[in-house]
Amino acid sequence: MQGLRDEEVMLNYQKGEVEAMDELLRRYKNPVYQFALRLSGNAAEAEDIAQEVFLRLHQYKDEYRPSGKFSTWIFSITHNLAVSRLRKKKWWAVWPRRDDGSEALVEFQSPDPSPEEIASENELSGILKKCIQGLPFLQREALILREYQNLDYQDIAKILKKSLGTVKTLIHRARQNLKTRLLPYLEEVKGGV
């Protein structure tokens, strides 16, 4: 089972091999979880999304067709679930909440972390997290899929259901935004050192 490609493993699961789910979980539980976590910024929510992704995978296993990459399919499911949850939160989040730094989605936080907030973070990862979550949703998603999941633009376009040109633009703008927010801090750290 371990030597098989993702698509073959999924086909085996489609045929009824229960062990195939173990293999899929082993291969994709962390990528899916990490994608959801970076997208939402909430560990509990990310775990819920990851679990829901594998339940959907089980539920719609008969509809799977190995015409494209399995990774594209599973990240598409993750994307759909994340968007769905975001919409629900947007609907209910009529009243503002004070930012606790980790729980809320970026759409309900201040879009631009102040220099003081950035400076207060001791670790670079914390700053990166804040900066990335400060990006608009689609830019953030496209950038995460590129930088952390290492998917090519074509696959990202399929997952987001956007054109290739749109994906290029999204990633370009995401990097420009990050550059604007992150470079001053990086140069400051470099100068301080």
Added chain:
Amino acid sequence: MFRYHVLRELSGYLDNQLSDKQKLKVERHLQGCQLCSQELSKLRLISQKLKAWQAPELGPFFEDAVKKEIAHQGLEKGEVKMKKKTLAILVPSGVLAGILVFAFLGSLYIQRGVVGRLRSGEDKIGEQFDPSKRDKPYYVPQSKFDARLSSKDQARFIYNGMPEVLKAMPNKTSYWTGTQEFAQGGENYEPYYINEGRYANRIDNTVSIRQSAMGNVRVASGGPTAPILPITPSEGSVIVIQPVLPATGEGEKIIRSAEVKLEVEDGKATYTKANEICQELDGYLASSNFYKDKEGREAGTITMRIPKDKFLAALEKLAALGKVESSLTNSQDVSQEYANLKARLDAAMVVYNKTLEALQKRQTTIPEAMRLESELTPILQRVEQLKNQIEYLNNAVSFTTVTLRFHEPQVSAKVLEESKNSIKESLLTAGINGIRFFAQAIPVVIVAVLWLGIIIGVAFLVKYWILRIFKRG
């Protein structure tokens, strides 16, 4: 100096997502453009730094939790979600539909479109089903029975403790099938049989037939000379006709007649079909009558003569034309009468022949011949008369008389159709009034929506204001 830069392509170049041609073009540009090279360096640095955000991995129990969920609730959970989605559409739709129906019915009630008309009896529907508003007594079918009585028997039917009598016709075997109905009049229940159109005669000291608890007819006292047919399970006022003719010996002369009363949906069609049946069975129409009553219901009476061997077939076919209300079959034995006539004819013929023979003798004197001739004339008339009577009997025996009476139902399809049209009209009027009611309510709804919009707008302004306070804080 470059006339253009490749800043927009740098991300793609960094990610190695450009085509070979684009890649070559960017590389050539970067060799001579410091600005773009610096930009690429910055992007590369950011890309490298992004790797510093290491997201944690899932705990060891995740796989078990997923598999457990799949095994026990996984698919069900999905279905529940789908149900929730469906409910999310159905519930608001149902509520909206309910409000509309409620408003519609309310407008109906207010307009008294249907209720008012029914109560006031404009469409005559309520009247038809209201016994108190009828000129005639209100008939309720009570029972159904099918009995046969032999000649000279008289039977008393007892039903619900009310002794009723059905008189059998003398010198006949009666086959009586019908719906017994009762009309409430005064303190006592007066019975009659609508199939015969007259009240039954009360006769004492008759054969009594009681309806047993088992639902069959049995002899209570005395005894009929013919078997009693069992009751067919009652189904309202439906009557099953099962005429049974007595076997007749060769040479016996029996005149048969029957009367069938039907309730039919279409009187004209029944009239036509009855004629066709008559022709099909080699019979002929003796008389016919077709008319419409005051309420527009079609009715008629057809008397037809059918060959005796096709008598039962005729009854069967006619009964199939509608709902049988009653069927009366009579048989009259005229064998004796026929034999008498024949004997008298034979005697007359003997006298006639002898007289004629005497007249034809040569030695007869003229006065005597004149006398014989004067005697011969009445004898001849008598012979012809007897021959006619015999021929009449022969005809009556060889052709049975079947009378079909039919009428459309009391609440006929036509009347119902007219009533329906009246109701439709009422519903339409009420519907239009309902729409008008909603149309009048539209300005109110618009004003309410405007106010709601203002309230939501104010709420969002408050939200924005609070956000700013939080930011500053």
